[in-house]
Amino acid sequence: MTEVSLHASRRTEGGPLKALVASGLAALCLAAAPSASAQDATGYAAYTVYTYNGGPQGMAGRIRDDGSAVTVIRNLRTGLGGDPIVEGVVPADGKFRIAVTDRVSAPGAIPPTYIYNAAPATNPLPSASPTWSNVRNMSGLVRLGKYLYALDYDNARVVEIAKGTFAETGVTYSLPARLTPEGFAARGQAIVVVNDTLYVLFAFPDGSFSNYADSLLARFTVKGGKSITLKEGDYNAGLVKNAFAIAANGSDLYVAGIGGSQGGGSYSKASRLQRIAGDAADLSTAKVKNVLKPSKDRPYDIRDISFKGSTAYVLLGAYDANFTMTGQLVSTTNFENFKVINDFSAGAPGYFWAAQYVPDNDRIYFGRGSEILVYDASKTKTPAATLTLNPGSLISSGDPYDNINDFAYVGAKGGVTTLRGYRSPVQASATPIGQASRAVSNGKPELSPAERAQVERLLSGGK
16 A cells, blocks of 8 residues: 655645545646656665464564665664554655564464664664554554554554654544444554545455454544544445555545455456545545456456556465465456466465555556566566575574564655555454464464354354
8 A cells, every 4th residue: 555645735624625636746747657767766665574383473574665776774674573564654844764564463462563763774773663552453653744644454543643743642533332233343454645635445254253343434624633533424334345455546536355254276256456535525434436346357356556656566366275366467448358367277375465656767566476576667578577485585594484474664755655465354464363373273264164154163162
């Protein structure tokens, strides 16, 4: 997901302004296109790897991309758990920072978040290591104005952070029970800033992670340092089930969703990519249009979405019964005709699947299971760089890590992009069933039917 700020409108107490400037830029294909000054500029990124062999453990490293060379700097932070994540953040102009934390820690624990300078050629020490009591398991971190906003997954809560001290301000918002369908629980899936407006995507799984209600897209009114509010007419509760990603193109928001629980062995026929006008005066009645769904030619879930002007990059994929991913990374300008950038329909190993366009150096970053491919968007026949789980690349000799978990990019012009793709509650939730599921899945992204039954026995006191 990408943090977009075109400075065309701001959501304030006075109501939404029409994003005329943003729409005009989009019409000229300038909203996401790289400028000449952005070409061959150094961008900074961070990644995490993990293993469950011998117990969950993880590491965070860094990447520098100057347009001609992609350089890996390993071991920014070691000793992390089995679900380490990174977030890129720009707390002030010219200050590029990386936040590192464990998405899921021991029951009852709240992990610290380590803040690092993203730019040095060698690994720095953290400049801060706050523990945010209202952020139990983070699923996003963005900047809006003078503050940062973190999203807590299990508590469906937005938490304001002071960008200078990285301390909580005490301003929070939790999705109320009245907006949570009966029999389901709210989960904070994605948080983005588009045209100086804060949007959050909420999904609603049941207690077993087997069924989902329709997802909810919320557009918040934020008074920095004072309040985060959600007004009537500023949310739409009719988005695809198990939605997980938001991408902006002009004032339109594109939402990707699995359509229900993620399975191993088949794709979800209800998976959708949907479009909604983010600047609609009444978001609750705004039309939700299906723009892409699985087909006979492409029998895959929608896995990720990003844009370069009028060109969309879409990751399509589905796990087989052995949790090997099959699918394609494609580009399109109309969601009818597609160019295949990378075909893995025969299957590819690994659990890190995400793809995002970043304008700095005109790149596409593709998390392809057990490797990260870096493409020049103008010539996608062969990757410009391939980063692997081999010693000398993403890991060092003797490292135990056998999976990639997360990736965040901080652009030379201050743009922030996170490669995360879809994360199931099995991977993300710190609830008792989430903890039990990870103990059984042993690093896999989902449970098989037999493993789900095993989790139910564990929670009921059986073996």
